Amino acid sequence: MSNSVLTDIETLRHRAREHVENGAITEGYKADREEIIRLLNESLATELVCTLRYKRHYFMASGIKASVAAEEFLEHANQESEHADKLAERIVQLGGEPDFNPDNLSKNSHAQYVAGSNLKEMVLEDLVAERIAIDSYREIIQYIGDKDPTTRRIFEDILAQEEEHADDMSDLLEGL
Ligand SMILES: [Fe+2]
Numbered sequence: 151m152s153n154s155v156l157t158d159i160e161t162l163r164h165r166a167r168e169h170v171e172n173g174a175i176t177e178g179y180k181a182d183r184e185e186i187i188r189l190l191n192e193s194l195a196t197e198l199v200c201t202l203r204y205k206r207h208y209f210m211a212s213g214i215k216a217s218v219a220a221e222e223f224l225e226h227a228n229q230e231s232e233h234a235d236k237l238a239e240r241i242v243q244l245g246g247e248p249d250f251n252p253d254n255l256s257k258n259s260h261a262q263y264v265a266g267s268n269l270k271e272m273v274l275e276d277l278v279a280e281r282i283a284i285d286s287y288r289e290i291i292q293y294i295g296d297k298d299p300t301t302r303r304i305f306e307d308i309l310a311q312e313e314e315h316a317d318d319m320s321d322l323l324e325g326l
């Protein structure tokens with residue numbers, strides 16, 4: 151038998167009417183909201199830094215006619231940007247403010263912005279950044295546990311794609 155007790159319908163209805171100003175955040179929300187928003191903002195910074203790094207690598211690789219790598223870089227840049235959007239959207243749902251201030255991005259990002267002076271260096275730095283993101287997202291997922299299933303699912307979806315990115319960069323690196 152499960153330990154979880156279901157709340158009766160009258161209590162649910164009553165609770166939902168209280169504090170309607172909190173929007174999606176109900177009394178049943180079990181996570182430390184401030185801490186979740188902080189983690190989301192750090193991850194947002196990571197995604198934005200990764201978007202910028204992949205953009206730089208896309209344009210540089212196009213310049214040296216490395217078309218296969220360039221295509222991968224562009225696809226990743228666009229996907230990192232989509233990740234950033236999902237995180238920002240969740241921050242707002244939780245009553246926070248997404249931090250897009252450029253002055254804070256590299257400071258808050260888990261992964262680094264490394265320009266890379268040749269194709270091999272670019273791919274290597276992208277792989278390193280993906281591995282940092284993978285580890286930090288996995289930790290965040292474990293930290294959230296079952297306290298905020300929606301935020302957790304967002305991180306799980308992003309993590310799965312970062313693992314694909316790391317795999318792509320690892321394949322590219324082998325051919326260089
Ligand atoms: Fe990402």
Ligand SMILES: [Fe+2]
Nearest residue numbers: 280311312315
């Ligand atoms: Fe990625």
